[in-house]
Amino acid sequence: MSDALNDRLNKILPRVISDEFLSGSGIGNEIAFYIFDYPPEDELRVRDFLSTLLTHIPKQKHDIRVKHINLFDFVMEYLKSRNLLDKAIQMQKEKxxxxxxxxxxxxxxxxxxxxxxxxxxQPEHHDLVIVSGVGSIWPLLRSHTLLNNLQPVMGTTPLVVFYPGRYDGQSLRLFGKLRNNNYYRAFKLAP
Structure with missing residues (x-):
């Protein structure tokens, strides 16, 4: 992992547990969506960091309610609940x-x-929602369109997306290569 990435990762914990971050102070009327972009080749390192982060958040701020959603697991569970997972696996094998x-x-x-x-x-019952697994579920699910559709349902609860690619404040580039449509409603977390 690069020193620059390590420095950025070290800024996350103090930022996400701060009262200013959790209350949305300083962002005006904007939605509290944040993207932590990182080089895709550091995916495993970021996963390890995320596990550590989720362990340390409640130790640093005891009353915080955090929900972590891995998009890959989320979609697999959703397909399973609709009795589509086995059919999808079979279709992928055959077609x-x-x-x-x-x-x-x-x-x-x-x-x-x-x-x-x-x-x-359950954003109404959590203080922070963290999302990972963006690269694992691609191309079945596009993060920029999901983010656009989450705006009305998240309310004021901050949402942090760990994104294997680049976010320049205007557009998302999954894996640093695949250009998505413009998405400019999120803030960069730990630039």
Missing amino acids: GDAALKKALAGPLHESKLSSVFAEVA
Whole structure:
């Protein structure tokens, strides 16, 4: 892991447990969405850090209620609950990735998933929601469209997305290469 990334990771814990961050102070009327972008080659290191972060948050601030959602696990559970997971696996084996992506476009449409996400995240009962697994679920789920659909359901609860790629404040580039549509409603966490 690069020294610059290590420095940025070390800034996360004090920032996310601060009263200013949790209350949304200083962001005006903007939504409390944050993106921590990182080089995709550091994915395993960031996963380790995230595990440590989730352990240390309640130790540093005892009353904080944090929900972590791994998007890959979230989508797998959702497909399982709709009895689609086994069918999806079989379709991928028989017809390939393109057919699977097309078949799941409806059930995994971000406008449908946003309400399911809200049920799982329960932003009204948590002080912070952390999202990971963005790269693992691609291309079945696009993070920028999910974020757009989460805006109405998250309320004032801060949402932090760990993103394997680049976010320049205007657009997301998954894996540093795949350009998504413009997404400019989030703040960079630990620039």
